[in-house]
Amino acid sequence: MLENYFLILLGTVFVNNIVLVKILGLCPFMGVSKKLEASLAMGAATAFVLTIGSGTSYLINQYLLGSELFYLRTLSFIVVIAGVVQFTEMVIEKTSPVLHQVLGIYLPLITTNCAVLGIPLLNVQAKHGFAESLLFGFGGAVGFSLVLVLFASIRERLEGADVPGPFRGAAIGFVTAGLMSLAFMGFAGLVR
Amino acid sequence: MMAMASPYLSEQTSVSMIMRKVLLALVPGIAAYVWVYGSGILVSLLLASVTALVSEAVMLKLRGRPLRPFLLDGSALVTAWLLALALPPIAPWWLVVVGTLFAIVVAKQLYGGLGYNPFNPAMVGYAVLLISFPVAMTQWPAPLELAQAKLSLLDQLRYIFGRVLPSGLTVDAISSATPLDTLKTQLKLHHGMADIMAAPMFGTLGTKGGEIVAGAYLLGGVYLLWQRIITWHVPVAFLGMLALLASGCHLIDADRYAGPLFHLFSGAAMLCAFFIATDPVSGPTTPKGKLIFGAGIGILTWVIRTWGGYPDGVAFAVLLMNICVPLIDAYTQPRVFGHEK
Amino acid sequence: MIEKLFKFHGGVHPPEHKAESAATPIRPVPMPARLVLPLRQHIGNVAKVKVAVGDHVLKGQQLAAPEGMISAAVHAPTSGTVVAIDEQLIPHVSGLPDLCITLQADGEDRWIEREPLDYEDMEKTAVIEALRQAGVVGLGGATFPTHVKLRADPRHPVKTLILNGAECEPFITCDDRLMRERADEIIRGLQIMAYLLDAECCLVGIEDNKPEAAQAMRTACARSAVPVEVVLVPTLYPGGGAKQLIKVLTGWEVPSGKLPSEIGVQCFNVATAYAVHRFIDHGEPVISRIVTVTGKVARPGNFEVPLGMAIETLVQAAGGAAPDIDGFIMGGPMMGFKLPSPRVPVVKATNCIIAASPDLFPPQPLPMPCIRCARCADVCPANLQPQELYWFAKSQNFEKARDYHLFDCIECGCCSYVCPSHIPLVQYYRYAKSEIIALDRAKQAANLARERNQLRLARIEREKQERQARHAQKAMGAKTDTAADEAKKAIIAAAIERAKAQKAAVTPQNTDHLPPEAQAEIARIEARRSQAMEQQKE
């Protein structure tokens, strides 16, 4: 049982990393990775939303929708996620206005972050229980935050690099993300 | 003209001198390689070198940078040699060319060339080839003393450029899975370690033939340490961590986990320890950071070798740790004079 | 007794080149006919001119007085006439001119009244003030006013007094020769300094490549009453940096941004101790110093040079420079700078003049990109990460550079010395430092401007309210005065009174609270204005 949980966590963080292997959530991955501090905050915000979102989505799916109202799944998940994101945004605006400004449009955009919707849907698909769903959401978020922070630290360094003109900015960002993805291929086969 | 401002003195050293010494340190390894696997590797080295220099020149030209200093610095040759040495010695010519091109063009020049690449170019090239052409990448020739048929240089050339074998020979006759690969497959089939190791391809330390090459790399590494081109931190941390994990698990269950010496002397462990992981550009700069970096590669190499989907994890381990380098550097800053830690 | 020496991180061993100039004794030079004395020969405020063009002055007479605490006086190195007070090229790395006094020697070399100072019978503060008037500054090259460092501070009593005779830079031998030839005088200066500071322990640190100097100093110590220990320290550049020498001798690190005195240590150059002795025991202010002239000159050696002498004249005294030289370096090859012209004068900071030629200092190859080999980090005496600082300075990421302790860099040049990519690292740090300093100044100015702008806006707002209140009062006055109106009126009047009082209290008197410079400027302007008024009246 415990081993299973551990494997879910390990699998979502490294082997099936949501950004580098599943290629979900690229919008904030590219958007909020220019500054290390901002990426840390974005990671934390996403982790919060993802974990709560996965848990509530599971509850809604299990107890509210059941098997007959399955067609409301995507709709209700989005509603819940939007609510949680709004809540998070208010908290951040209150506690750290500069951070709120830095995260800017990407904060409300967590709502439409495909990773955030993707994980609850994958949960349903994989028939995860409540604890597993929470763990899957949390693991996915940790994986997201991890690569976001690592990516941001590399991009900070690249700022001083003599990158050829046409590749400056987002282009070299995507090349880097690709090479990171390549490195994460090394985890393939570790879990399942 | 005198330098604009002090200091006006400087030590007699240069980037190209460092690179030349690295190339020199690779020579014993190459010699051992030729002795064990035949001279096919020389063709790969040549191919890789030419591809590297040509692609570097083209990219420099496109980027409007001066050719001379950057072609003469020798860094492209180091990348080419390291990649060629990591590939199977009878790899088809296009494999070498594609790998080198990717290493130089994407992993190095797109980031601004010498000094700017966050990833080890040779390992990027290697990983791309391994993922894209897994079959060609795992056709490793048996050491000459074990081979059923010995190929002359001409035969090897024919095979490299035309995939043509002397009549009567099949691919299986000249190549086989690597020992690390065999170990993994056999363990999956629930064979015991002792039985597997009894196969002729396994040597006294690591793998037959491979251990000699690894020893030669070790020799080259010692030369680099002596010349102060590299510091001890990364090799010691990497090899130490690899040996520690291997012996720990070997002690717990000798039947399922290979011993430390096997891990150290098989695959690309030695090459990585002294030549790849010590690449200054893509590695950390602080002493503590180097230890973390080396230990991380050791852990990842062992994990991927033991549980992962690829037989040797060195390339991925290096790339994964490359990703962490800026963060490692940022959090391992040494105490500055006159500051409290 | 020092039992154990400590190590500082890093350091390099550049070729020493000291033998050329260390062999011969210190030689005098003929007094030049014309001397140029910059008013900025020290760190701190520029000295204030006390003479006028045409004045005749005596040798040792004060030409410019110290302005404020951190400042130093300038004296006449010989008797003669002040012929100009104007901007001239000075030995400064910027190559910009600065205010100088030009003295035409009369050839008589007549001294002022010289009297030894009976310092033990005086108040210590009076001795300090006398030193301030004597223009004594750190003669190792930093030129920080010495009297500031000799003030005993009850908060930070100085226990250990260190004389710096390490002289770690290649080529320079002026301290070496001074210690060999005038060890007794140096020890005498040290004795005075130890008395002023109440120091318990006196150390002299000398690099072990100067055994003769160490021997001479030991002999002098034996002759003197003060307990001084002469310590040989390993030859390792930059072991002569004050912070490095303190670390090697005591194991203590001067905290970043603090002064050595805050950990109970004070460190002086041997030449400074000699200057203190000359003033206290002979009444002679700082008007000359020992200068090493070396490099491509015919007879390298050390010279006792009057301040203000042109470098080219000094080089002539050393037999003249070789024809293939491409400039003169002031200071050592590691931290010195190329002089803007051979005609600039010798100043208090001039410890060494090197006639430089391409074969002595080969031109640097074109810089390659940094390969992050971290050799610079290995040799950095401040244990910084030069490669990171370079990266930040290059991409003008100054905040990050500051976070990585750029200001702990002592600009010793070790990093550039070992860099295989031949990157002029120190230049990048100097650039980043001066940019940061300029940005900080701009920030301060911006804060001041913001404050003044806000004050002004507040004043305008108050004036508006006041006007409105006045209008309201007028409107009130037009109405019949009932009791209620009376009451209201009283309230309004009271409000107006309050507002007036407030205004009187807070109206920004924009001449108040100005810094002294601005006050002075206003005074000057007022003077000019009244002059103009007079003219108009006439």
Add this chain to the structure above:
Amino acid sequence: MVSALLVMVGLGLVLGALLGYASIKFRVEGDPLVDKIDAILPQTQCGQCGYPGCRPYAAAIAKGEADINQCPPGGEAGVRALADLLGVEPKPLNTAHGVPKPKSVAVIDENLCIGCTLCIQACPVDAILGAAKQMHTVIASECTGCELCVAPCPVDCITMVPIPETVSNWKWRYPVFEIKAVS
């Protein structure tokens, strides 16, 4: 159908209640961001940005009404700092608002000044000294170089003089090399 409606309405109500509570609990008062932006602006108070001073411009940026590239005295470095703070891409200065000039101070020609006080009223930082019918003069250390006093002067006696480079304000240059690679 009914159950579906009920589910969605219920969800909406619950979330609405939650957000409503949060909006009261985490109400934000004032705008601390304006201070941070204002701290970056050079405080020349020149109005070249189109706002009556640095703080109004900062408020406009915070509200998203003004762009970050309208401040010539702040220069490219100022734009970069603002971009950094706000997490947006830096952009070149909008030359419609003027171009950066070397830092200058206003100097009044005292022989021409008629003492009209117009410049005193224009000065945003009270850096001009004088009274009616008396000659005015600029306190150089307080002058931000905004040029606002130049236009109002009826006798054109105010000139902007660039601050000269001296030994004390000299700066080390960015290292450049003889052969520079073409980019």
